[in-house]
Amino acid sequence: MENLSTRGHLLTEQVNINSANLDRLSTLELVDLFNKEDINTLNAIAGARVELATAIDTIADALRQGGRLFYIGAGTSGRLGVLDAAECPPTFCTPPELVQGILAGGAGALIKSSEGLEDIASDGAAAMVERNVGVHDVVVGITAGGTTPYVHGAIEYAKQRGAKTVFIACVPANQVASIADIEIRLPVGAEILSGSTRLKSGTVTKMALNILSTGAMVKLGKVYGNRMVDVAVTNTKLLDRALQMIQDLTQLERDAAQELLTASGKSVKVALLMHWTKVDRAKAEAILAQNHGQLRSAVDSL
Template sequence: MSSSFAEVQRGHLLTEQANPSSADLDALSTADLVAVFVEEDRRPQEAVAAAAPALAAAIDAIAERLRSGGRLFYLGAGTSGRLGVLDAAECPPTFCSAPELVQGVLAGGAPALLRSSEGLEDLFEAGRDDLVARGFNAADALVGIAAGGTTPYVQGGLSHARSLGALSIAMACVPAEQVSMPCDLDIRLITGPEVLTGSTRLKAGTATKMALNILSTGVMVRLGKVYGNRMVDVAVTNSKLEDRALRILADLAGVDRDAGRALLQESEGSVKLALLMARCNITAARARERLASHGGQLRSALE
């Protein structure tokens, strides 16, 4: 299946319609222009709140895949793809996850992060091909991101995921009745027309980033990489993260900074192991065994 510029009509899409609130944007004072943006930027929060049940279902479904050895892929073009790459890139330093566990796939690859390659989004087969190149398989989960829902690149990737039996999740900012997407789970973030007509890097982009943050963080919580609201799987790789790790150990295990540094050294920089060692008064080797027997879940290992 392929697409050309002439084949796709998008004027009916909510993301392409003109916003009456900003009809005179160029004639407004700067203060009034900013006021329009501030008011309209309430919509992304409302859109994400309305999509909460779908986000919760997606978190549980993705976590199940990852527990069984699968991976999470974000796929998109333009702003949508860049947001996926950003969220994926932030998982390893935040959760000490393997770089391949959460991957962002952007139409045009790395060069498209800095220089727009929007024409590539019209290639239906390219979405499939980029997933094949990453070794995407039936055990994995895919989140196809397209603000307007019509992007052939994303439609192609989702179709490929479904054909394999992988988990396929669509994320768009238009109602499902305007655009259908091949998927198992459908997340719709209805942010309405943009302040600048058609510029989905604005409200649609904001809602998308919020939703992706919730997805990845929620999945990592379910995988045991969070205790309470602390990032106990954070990698201690610089002075800021060492300070954070020492504060976590002080707050949750009652150890001073010197004792905390000793624990981190014994645990090879693992905050989670250091906490278990301090709270249960056990060695690093015993802590590793106990944590492994509880599937990496610190809370159950402590209990």
């Protein structure tokens, strides 16, 4: 791991010459500069497309085998991992333990800075021990500057336990090395506000996590076409979304869609399969199970 004394040479710590007069810009000029600099986030994602795809397949394979996905980080990086993990259950109806975000300092660090804890590599390893990380799991270490000992400690221990590991950083490999199985490097250049990695680095990290989790869930059959057919119907908004999906895909009126959804046990996938194949709920659930939850495969099998 890169010695922390070299942080000033890291890409994320360099001074951006384009924003040298940041405090003198008009408000509109400030917004325009942010917009121009954020183009770098799209380019960074494009540059890591192969690594992102490899990570998606790795995650999906692990989850199919009963494994779990862990995001681990400190500060902004860790908070983004927690956010992505927290969004998976309502979006894809996954159990909370399937995708987990681990933040240095725990839940309290979500709202109160505890960046000092990122310097303890053994704490990262301890987080892996606490969750009994093993051969079927995937651990994604997130660290904008790449040097966070907490993340490196977690990845090192996870590898020892046979887990697959992914390293996400906004610095090139020649600045900070990693022993992870997959490295996703997202160099977005120096920040507009020097060293504030919650800006471009945070944006590109969020984009990468969106791609990883959504891509893996698509591979796991949580999506039909571009619809969230595994949505958890837990409130009025999500009920409306579920009914709208059923209506769009079956041409049923809302009342009929409501009856179908209720008969399916509030599962959009089961409801659609019941309607398309004219089978009851038990049969539809069995067919889906035989096809590993893949609605398209279930329909094609009949």
